[in-house]
Amino acid sequence: MGTDAYANEIEWSSIEAPAQNSWRAVTYGEGKFVAVSTDGTNRIMISEDGKNWEVTPTTWGSQWFTGIAYGNGAFVLGNAWNGNIFYRSIDGGQTWTGVTGAASGAQLGDIAYVDGVFVAVDYSRSFTNQAAGQQIFISNDGWTWEAKGESAKKYWHGIAYGDGKIVIVGGKGESATDGKHIGVSEDKGQTWQYFAAPVAGGGYWTSVAYGNGKFVAVSDDEGAAQDIIVSSDGKNWTAYSSPDTKAWWEDIAFGNGYFVMVSYDYDNNLSEPGKAVAISKDGINWETVDTVPGHGYYSVTFGDDKFVVVALDSDDNNRIFLGEFPPQKSLSSSNIFGTRFCSAEVTTFCRPQNGFMNNNPLVNIYTELLGLYQQLLSAMQGQNS
Numbered sequence: 001m002g003t004d005a006y007a008n009e010i011e012w013s014s015i016e017a018p019a020q021n022s023w024r025a026v027t028y029g030e031g032k033f034v035a036v037s038t039d040g041t042n043r044i045m046i047s048e049d050g051k052n053w054e055v056t057p058t059t060w061g062s063q064w065f066t067g068i069a070y071g072n073g074a075f076v077l078g079n080a081w082n083g084n085i086f087y088r089s090i091d092g093g094q095t096w097t098g099v100t101g102a103a104s105g106a107q108l109g110d111i112a113y114v115d116g117v118f119v120a121v122d123y124s125r126s127f128t129n130q131a132a133g134q135q136i137f138i139s140n141d142g143w144t145w146e147a148k149g150e151s152a153k154k155y156w157h158g159i160a161y162g163d164g165k166i167v168i169v170g171g172k173g174e175s176a177t178d179g180k181h182i183g184v185s186e187d188k189g190q191t192w193q194y195f196a197a198p199v200a201g202g203g204y205w206t207s208v209a210y211g212n213g214k215f216v217a218v219s220d221d222e223g224a225a226q227d228i229i230v231s232s233d234g235k236n237w238t239a240y241s242s243p244d245t246k247a248w249w250e251d252i253a254f255g256n257g258y259f260v261m262v263s264y265d266y267d268n269n270l271s272e273p274g275k276a277v278a279i280s281k282d283g284i285n286w287e288t289v290d291t292v293p294g295h296g297y298y299s300v301t302f303g304d305d306k307f308v309v310v311a312l313d314s315d316d317n318n319r320i321f322l323g324e325f326p327p328q329k330s331l332s333s334s335n336i337f338g339t340r341f342c343s344a345e346v347t348t349f350c351r352p353q354n355g356f357m358n359n360n361p362l363v364n365i366y367t368e369l370l371g372l373y374q375q376l377l378s379a380m381q382g383q384n385s
Helices: 354-359 363-380
Strands: 011-015 023-029 032-037 044-047 053-055 065-071 074-079 086-089 097-099 108-114 117-122 133-139 146-152 155-162 165-171 182-185 193-195 205-211 214-219 228-231 238-240 248-255 258-264 277-280 286-289 295-303 306-314 320-324
Touching (some): 023 074, 032 306, 165 205, 214 248, 258 306
Parallel strands (some): 108 155, 248 295
Antiparallel strands (some): 108 117, 258 295, 295 306
């Protein structure tokens, strides 16, 4: 497979959801994907392979789940409307318990388990009728939460971890005017610094991911000339244009060397409907993926060598979009030690990745060659040539 044709290196398929809910967020943990909804009777669906899904029997009220994360043996839900702000499950998402007295009055935009802690961010104080307050919440176990960060009125919405830093992103909402819509913590969320993106007004950022040595954040600010920002340290950013600056890029995830971002396409807002997913290796150069028009994709996660995308709205019930890495079916002798798997110098042996080892029928020959190569190196030690 060519290293430049991003879209051809992942096989995508539309999957029917077990309920036509507004699926807002999805995560991976304990060997399963778990997605949450803002409406419907059964607001949790679970899958072990990304293809076959079942809803949990739990009946909810009018909670509006906006995020889910897995860590420290528990799934934790973030809520933005009615009821507890957090819900926690320790049986794989089958039963849930509300966490009382935590982040009272907040409306959560996102939740993640990063750097050994749960981090949740609030967007409610961005409204003009709300007073300023702390909008970042930290917990070790999903039960006990502490409010952190500046007292402000911002619209925080995305969380990522990399290079020893937790990075959150957001937007101006109705109130914030300082343009500093990027927060960075280097001590597990205890203290924060704030930075502005190099776009007018600081931008409106919905999600951020870390991979290949860089943070990449995306925007759903329709019509913005530059709707992607990239940073190697979370503090200094460079702005770029996506394949479609009319798109509402809602979420981004990283896995297996790729960034995948997803857009809302239900209202035919794209320049080219049916191009609501895009793939990149560096966060700068992107290729779009063919999707079914009329789908409001809202969240993407990576797990078990798969990307799983869920939709908030759709013209049909295929509200799951699944991206899988195909097995290596055939490899010519010229690329057994190719740069797709590793980079080798003359005197340095390079082992292929585990996936290549497990699926390659030439593994026995490869093992024999490894032994001969090592014997040759030993015999050459101390020789001039």
